Amino acid sequence: xxxxxxxxxEQSGISAEDMELINKHSLxxxxxxxxxxxxxxxxxxxxxxxxxxxxxESLRELETLFVGKTGILNHSNRSEDQSCRTYKTELITxxxxxxxxxxxxxxLKAWCYTVRSxxxxxxxxxxxxxxxxxxxxxxxxxxxxCSICGEGICSHRAGQxxxxxxxxxxxxxxxDAYEWSFVAVPAQRGAGVTKSASKNAVKEQIEKAKExxxxxxxxxxxxxxxxxxxxGFSLVLPELESRVAEEIINLLTAENLSALTNAFDxxxxxxxxxxSQFAGTDKKxxxxxxxxxx
Ligand SMILES: [Zn+2]
Numbered sequence: 222x223x224x225x226x227x228x229x230x231e232q233s234g235i236s237a238e239d240m241e242l243i244n245k246h247s248l249x250x251x252x253x254x255x256x257x258x259x260x261x262x263x264x265x266x267x268x269x270x271x272x273x274x275x276x277x278e279s280l281r282e283l284e285t286l287f288v289g290k291t292g293i294l295n296h297s298n299r300s301e302d303q304s305c306r307t308y309k310t311e312l313i314t315x316x317x318x319x320x321x322x323x324x325x326x327x328x329l330k331a332w333c334y335t336v337r338s339x340x341x342x343x344x345x346x347x348x349x350x351x352x353x354x355x356x357x358x359x360x361x362x363x364x365x366x367c368s369i370c371g372e373g374i375c376s377h378r379a380g381q382x383x384x385x386x387x388x389x390x391x392x393x394x395x396x397d398a399y400e401w402s403f404v405a406v407p408a409q410r411g412a413g414v415t416k417s418a419s420k421n422a423v424k425e426q427i428e429k430a431k432e433x434x435x436x437x438x439x440x441x442x443x444x445x446x447x448x449x450x451x452x453g454f455s456l457v458l459p460e461l462e463s464r465v466a467e468e469i470i471n472l473l474t475a476e477n478l479s480a481l482t483n484a485f486d487x488x489x490x491x492x493x494x495x496x497s498q499f500a501g502t503d504k505k506x507x508x509x510x511x512x513x514x515x
Contacts, residue, residue, distance in 0.1 A: 242308045243334050246289055251336070257345045258334045261356045263287060263310070263401055265328035267320045268427075272379035272389045273365065274320075279395045280329055283360060284312045286398035292333055292356070293402045304344050305335035307401070321427060331401070358401045363394030382434040387427060439475075446478050447471075453485025456492065 235243075235253045243258075244250055264283060268274045275283070292305040309332040318326035335341050347353040368389045369377045377388045447470050454466035473481065 239309065239332070246306050246308060251334075255337055256334045257337050257341070257348075258332060259305075259348050260330055260332045261292070261401070263329045263331045263356065263358050265320075265326065266324060267326065268322065268389045273392055274322075274389060275392050275395075277327065279362065279392050280312050280327060282395040283329055283358075283398055284310045286360070286395065287329070287331055287358075287401070290398055291400050293400050304341065304403075305333040307331045307333050353403045355404050356401055357404045359399040360395055361397040361399070362392050363396055365390040365392055380430060382430050387430065443475060443478070446475075446482050449482040450478060450485060453482060453489065456489050457485060 235256070235258055239258065240251070240253060243256065264275055264280065266275055266277065266280060287307050287310050290307050292307065294304060311330050313328055313330055315326040315328070320326055335345065337345065344353070364373045366373055367375045367377050368391065369375070369383050369386050377383060379388050379390050381388050450470045450473075451463065451466060454461055454470075455463065458466075470478065470481075
């Protein structure tokens with residue numbers, strides 16, 4: 222599985238503590254002037270473009286697993302693409318920032334180093350200038366749990382609403398972290414290039430799904446009213462061909478359709494008082510039905 226995040230672009234002085242951590246991974250003892258360090262956000266607890274999110278527990282697992290792992294280019298397996306190594310990670314909670322689920326924003330920050338060499342000069346320049354920005358992580362996990370039913374395997378589709386519940390999948394039980402990678406950034410603007418853009422895209426998609434859900438409720442309501450109107454026509458005006466009734470109904474605005482079905486309801490209750498007794502009392506039963514005249 223591959224997930225995309227971005228470089229924070231932070232470059233500060235290297236502490237003795239950090240040098241000690243870095244030297245755990247190198248065969249030769251490195252000095253601060255020999256290396257270049259930077260930090261990246263590897264992953265977080267936000268719902269991503271695939272409508273998946275890491276559980277807090279899985280982020281903690283990744284915090285441990287990513288130490289010592291390499292950062293590479295485009296998830297390539299070639300050893301010459303192994304451009305840097307992660308020497309420190311920290312799971313950070315940003316209390317001022319909320320995820321789209323309203324939870325405090327948590328992200329896994331990683332500190333990495335690479336050796337300053339002629340081979341790495343362009344790579345370092347690209348990080349410093351912000352060209353190498355987007356990062357994706359590669360890891361393995363045991364299950365994805367549905368937000369609707371809590372099951373691992375189900376028929377609910379991520380990114381859709383079921384009633385008031387938004388379906389997304391939570392990644393649990395991370396078993397391994399392989400590497401993280403700088404990924405090629407697409408040229409088109411607004412193509413979900415950076416994580417901040419893609420987060421907005423996710424929010425937009427959630428909003429869109431919400432709107433679609435509301436639209437489908439409106440469509441359901443309209444269909445129900447159409448059926449009631451058809452029934453009304455057949456009871457009150459059986460002489461009218463059902464095809465014509467249907468054509469009339471289809472021309473009506475939602476407001477007029479509602480007025481017509483209400484008028485039909487009142488009329489049929491008058492025509493068939495037995496049904497209206499079952500249906501309960503209606504104060505408007507003695508109305509003049511002025512809305513319903515043909
Ligand atoms: Zn489900």
